[in-house]
Amino acid sequence: MARLRQLVQHPWVLGLTGVLLVLLIWTLATSLKLVDPLFLPSPSSVLAAGRSQAVQGLLWADLVASVGRVLAGFALSAVVALPLGIAMGTSTVINRLLEPLMGLIRYMPAPAFIPLLIIYFGLGELPKILLIFIGTLFFNTLMIMDAVKFVPRELVETALTLGGRTSQVLLRVITPCIAPQVIDAYRINMAAAWNLVIVAELVAATEGLGRRISLAQRFLRTDEIFLGLIVIGLIGLVIDLGFRLVMRRACAWAN
Amino acid sequence: MQLRVDQVDKSFGTGRNRKLVLDQISFSVNTGEFVALVGSSGSGKSTIMRLVAGLDRPTAGVISIDGSPVRGPGSDRGMVFQKYSLYPWLTAAQNVAFGMELQRLNRREIRERTSYFLEVVGLADAARRLPRELSGGMQQRVAIARALAAQPRVLLLDEPFGALDLQIRESMQEFMHDLWQRTGLTALLITHDLEEALLLAGEVHILAPNPGRIVRTVAVDLDRSDLRHLRVSREFLDLREELARCLRGLDPQLSPTP
Numbered sequence A: 001m002a003r004l005r006q007l008v009q010h011p012w013v014l015g016l017t018g019v020l021l022v023l024l025i026w027t028l029a030t031s032l033k034l035v036d037p038l039f040l041p042s043p044s045s046v047l048a049a050g051r052s053q054a055v056q057g058l059l060w061a062d063l064v065a066s067v068g069r070v071l072a073g074f075a076l077s078a079v080v081a082l083p084l085g086i087a088m089g090t091s092t093v094i095n096r097l098l099e100p101l102m103g104l105i106r107y108m109p110a111p112a113f114i115p116l117l118i119i120y121f122g123l124g125e126l127p128k129i130l131l132i133f134i135g136t137l138f139f140n141t142l143m144i145m146d147a148v149k150f151v152p153r154e155l156v157e158t159a160l161t162l163g164g165r166t167s168q169v170l171l172r173v174i175t176p177c178i179a180p181q182v183i184d185a186y187r188i189n190m191a192a193a194w195n196l197v198i199v200a201e202l203v204a205a206t207e208g209l210g211r212r213i214s215l216a217q218r219f220l221r222t223d224e225i226f227l228g229l230i231v232i233g234l235i236g237l238v239i240d241l242g243f244r245l246v247m248r249r250a251c252a253w254a255n
Numbered sequence B: 001m002q003l004r005v006d007q008v009d010k011s012f013g014t015g016r017n018r019k020l021v022l023d024q025i026s027f028s029v030n031t032g033e034f035v036a037l038v039g040s041s042g043s044g045k046s047t048i049m050r051l052v053a054g055l056d057r058p059t060a061g062v063i064s065i066d067g068s069p070v071r072g073p074g075s076d077r078g079m080v081f082q083k084y085s086l087y088p089w090l091t092a093a094q095n096v097a098f099g100m101e102l103q104r105l106n107r108r109e110i111r112e113r114t115s116y117f118l119e120v121v122g123l124a125d126a127a128r129r130l131p132r133e134l135s136g137g138m139q140q141r142v143a144i145a146r147a148l149a150a151q152p153r154v155l156l157l158d159e160p161f162g163a164l165d166l167q168i169r170e171s172m173q174e175f176m177h178d179l180w181q182r183t184g185l186t187a188l189l190i191t192h193d194l195e196e197a198l199l200l201a202g203e204v205h206i207l208a209p210n211p212g213r214i215v216r217t218v219a220v221d222l223d224r225s226d227l228r229h230l231r232v233s234r235e236f237l238d239l240r241e242e243l244a245r246c247l248r249g250l251d252p253q254l255s256p257t258p
């Protein structure tokens, strides 16, 4: 009994139970034919669709295309947001200059930029990468700016009284101090990047997980739609866990 | 070395919100001296410290070191704050080394001086621990070691023991006195704790609030060979009581209504 309780208290056990429960209900519902298989394909047919796509090489190509776009667009956003957020958090002038602008653009839904991006850059990779960039830059920047504002004043001032110059304060005090929040901001906003790549591929793409889903819709292949959704979810989960791992490794002091 | 604070005023805000916080503050600290400013909370103690550190500018008056006016923060005035005194992502040793690294001393010297100053504050064993693994008293000792390792000409202590439990605070006071005797450092201490000021400082300035101003200066000439004994000696208690009465009289909420 005590061992069971210990097992249940392990953080992963309940989560896993939840997932398994849904799988079970799904299996039961399809094998008892409670729902039309066209609407709810069985787990085995989804698995079969996955196997066939994997054999054809489609799954891998779609994965590489989508993940590549997300990583390129998000890396660009992360690299720009870091100095920009720090600048907005430390300089009153830059803050007053940019914050209203960012507050405004932030409320423009990124997918609404797709037509414009297509007109400007056509249907290639660039507009998709830029969409992810636009869609995550402002959130990344504003979250980093907030982190900078919460750096205790004493930490900065101590460095100054130890003979530190402004550049040293930025690099050796502010940057390490906000590292945990920056990693967390990236982790959270990564989800938005995933949403956007799928949206972009639904609109215009020759390959990618979103593209595969929209094709599947045309042929009423719900098994392939389910496959796409599950793969997207799994990759998101892996990326999320990756960020958590980096956080645990690099920012042990903050736990 | 002489630190001089000369007729310094400081006000915050503008127009109708303007508030005078410091009014004609003057005092000085010479090499080897330990000087304390005592006042109730809100009397402008931290404001004085920030002006001396160069983290803020006086509205009027001059602060100078050996005749040259203070224009900004610098490593000649090391500061120890009450809160957030250590970098939480650095170990104790890395914290001590931090100032020397900012000043780009060579590696060997940094290593030697780091272990020397950890030794001085009695924390050689804690070198590789993170701040959160240290007690409050140990953290403040690391902060003091870090400030000293950067070779300041005067050490600025803003309620450095204010957040500690009473017992730890007493042992830290003894530690600080011992350190002062051993290293011959020069210090300006700010505290609301009269006992602390009298134990440590050769000169104590009493600060009245609203606006902050020095109302009394006492040269404390006591036998400090045994602080534990001094704390309960007649002479010490009398002086403390007299000054405490003076401090109480400055606070309108505490003085008896006539």
Ligand SMILES: Nc1ncnc2c1ncn2[C@@H]1O[C@H](COP(=O)(O)OP(=O)(O)O)[C@@H](O)[C@H]1O
Residues within 6 Å of the ligand: B012, B013, B021, B039, B040, B041, B042, B043, B044, B045, B046, B047, B048
């Ligand atoms: N940056 C500031 N802007 C406005 N008022 C301030 C500022 N800093 C301090 N004050 C005011 O100055 C007074 C003295 O503050 P402080 O020096 O922190 O006192 P103490 O350290 O003695 O408790 C307080 O009334 C505080 O509100």
Ligand SMILES: [Mg+2]
Residues within 6 Å of the ligand: B045, B046, B047, B159
């Ligand atoms: Mg204060």
